[in-house]
Amino acid sequence: MLRTTLLACSGLLMLAACERVTAALAPDTAPAVAPAVTVDTSRKFFGRETFTIVLEQTGREVGTVTMHYREWGRRSAEITKLINTETGKVTDTRSFTNGAASVRIDNVTGEVVVTENPYYNEAAAEASTSADDAFGPTAMALMSAEATGESATIAGERCDYWMILGAKKCVAPWGPTLQSTMEIGDSVADRKAVEVRIGDGGPDSVFVYVPPTEAVAPGSTPTTP
Numbered sequence: 001m002l003r004t005t006l007l008a009c010s011g012l013l014m015l016a017a018c019e020r021v022t023a024a025l026a027p028d029t030a031p032a033v034a035p036a037v038t039v040d041t042s043r044k045f046f047g048r049e050t051f052t053i054v055l056e057q058t059g060r061e062v063g064t065v066t067m068h069y070r071e072w073g074r075r076s077a078e079i080t081k082l083i084n085t086e087t088g089k090v091t092d093t094r095s096f097t098n099g100a101a102s103v104r105i106d107n108v109t110g111e112v113v114v115t116e117n118p119y120y121n122e123a124a125a126e127a128s129t130s131a132d133d134a135f136g137p138t139a140m141a142l143m144s145a146e147a148t149g150e151s152a153t154i155a156g157e158r159c160d161y162w163m164i165l166g167a168k169k170c171v172a173p174w175g176p177t178l179q180s181t182m183e184i185g186d187s188v189a190d191r192k193a194v195e196v197r198i199g200d201g202g203p204d205s206v207f208v209y210v211p212p213t214e215a216v217a218p219g220s221t222p223t224t225p
Contacts, residue, residue, distance in 0.1 A: 047173070060189065067176075075098070075207060096207050
């Protein structure tokens with residue numbers, strides 16, 4: 001049986017994209033004109049509009065984490081498939097953001113957790129008036145990360161290494177983290193990109209959740225759990 005939990009949080013989620021409006025005159029009443037273009041002034045979290053990154057994780061838990069991003073990072077989805085090499089525990093989850101809501105689906109237990117952000121509208125208003133987009137080195141500096149002076153090319157993308165909150169991260173100039181290494185107890189957890197697909201924001205299905213419908217016998221009345 002699926003369980004849905006509604007929680008409140010103060011963390012700021014990624015912002016929804018501005019609505020784009022187009023207008024055109026009917027050809028039988030006026031000459032054809034180009035549709036009006038509305039400039040997207042909302043904040044950009046990455047320097048690419050749509051992309052997908054596949055990361056390979058090693059350490060105590062091994063497997064893959066696939067990140068899908070759309071609308072300059074204002075919408076995102078994460079597919080996590082890991083197995084604990086010591087306990088055999090399987091992690092198989094899908095998470096995505098949709099406006100003020102963040103949804104996490106556990107494919108093993110069937111649990112669905114919906115986290116609402118009560119400050120979403122306020123944050124969206126602030127970000128829509130921001131003149132600067134901050135990603136890559138600028139974002140690291142704002143978070144007081146320390147540059148190590150090292151760099152690498154991972155999955156075809158150049159990145160620079162930073163130390164932040166005990167983790168060593170290789171961040172591309174346009175924003176995404178291509179490698180993250182952290183010591184956890186007596187082991188080292190490492191996520192490293194093995195594929196970067198620019199222009200691929202992932203399938204539409206990863207950004208929605210549709211509760212399954214239960215079969216109902218003819219003549220019976222459906223019950224709500």
